[in-house]
Amino acid sequence: MKAVLFDLDGTLIDTAADFIRIIQDMCREEGRAIVDAELIRTQVSEGARAMVKLVYPELEVDDPIFLAHRQRFLDLYGAEIAVDTDLFAGMYPLLEQLEQQNIPWGIVTNKPRGLSESLLTALNLTERCAVLVCPEDVSKTKPDPEPMYLAAQQLQLPAEQCIYVGDHPRDIDAGRNAQMYTILAAYGYLPLAHKDDLAAWQANCIVNTVTELQHVIQQKLTLNSAINT
Structure with a gap:
C-alpha cells in the first residue's frame, strides 16, 4: 500500500452538524415537525436530495418546488459550510x-x-x-x-x-x-x-x-x- x-x-x-442545523432551520421556517438529528445523519451520505426529502416527504424529487427547496438548502450550506x-x-x-x-x-x-x-x-x-x-x-x-x-x-x-x-x-x-x-x-x-x-x-x-x-x-x-x- x-x-x-x-x-x-x-x-x-x-460534516453532519452543519447539515442538521440547516435542515432543522428549514423545518422551523416552514412550520414543519423538526426532523430528528440522528435521522438526518443517516442521510448525509445519500446527498442533498435525500436530506431535503426528510423535510418535504410529500414532494417528488423532480417537482420544481422540491428542486427549489434543494437549491436553497445547497445555497445555505455553501454560505456556512464549516460552522460546526x-x-x-x-x-x-x-x-x-x-x-x-x-x-x-x-x-x-x-x-x-x-x-x-x-x-x-x-x-x-x-x-x-x-x-x-x-x-x-x-x-x-x-x-x-x-x-x-x-x-x-x-x-x-x-x-x-x-x-x-x-x-x-x-x-x-x-x-x-x-x-x-x-x-x-x-x-x-x-x-x-x-x-x-x-x-x-x-x-x-x-x-x-x-x-x-x-x-x-x-x-x-x-x-x-x-x-x-
Whole structure:
C-alpha cells in the first residue's frame, strides 16, 4: 500500500452538524415537525436530495418546488459550510503520520467539486490533499470504479496499491471494483438500509473508531514496507 484515499462526508470529515442545523432551520421556517438529528445523519451520505426529502416527504424529487427547496438548502450550506464541521477526532494525527511517512492521501467523493473545495479550504487541507476526485471529473461516479482509477492515475500508482476508506456501500463497491484495499468506517454516517449487516458490504476490514483506522492503515503500510525490503 502506497497511498490512502478517503470518502469525504462521514469518513474524513464530520460534516453532519452543519447539515442538521440547516435542515432543522428549514423545518422551523416552514412550520414543519423538526426532523430528528440522528435521522438526518443517516442521510448525509445519500446527498442533498435525500436530506431535503426528510423535510418535504410529500414532494417528488423532480417537482420544481422540491428542486427549489434543494437549491436553497445547497445555497445555505455553501454560505456556512464549516460552522460546526471538522475532521473526525483522531484524524489530524492520522494525516500527520501519513505525511511524515511520505504517504500521499487524497479524497474520492460524490460531493460536488465546488462544495468539496470550499470545505477543504475552510479546514486548511487544500495543500495537504494530494488528489481530489469529484463527480465533475468522471463520467460515472461511485460505485463505479472510474473515480478510483482516476485518483490512482493522478497519484501515479496502480489502484491495487491504494487503500480506500468509506462509510457507504457504494464506497466499498467502488474500491473493491478497482481492486483497492477497502476499509469500512463504521463510525461514519451509515445508511439505515445497510447499517445492520456491515459484513454484507464485503469490505476488507471494518473499523469502529479513527484510532482503529490508524492502526489498520499502519499495519498495511508496515506489511508493504516489510515485503519490499
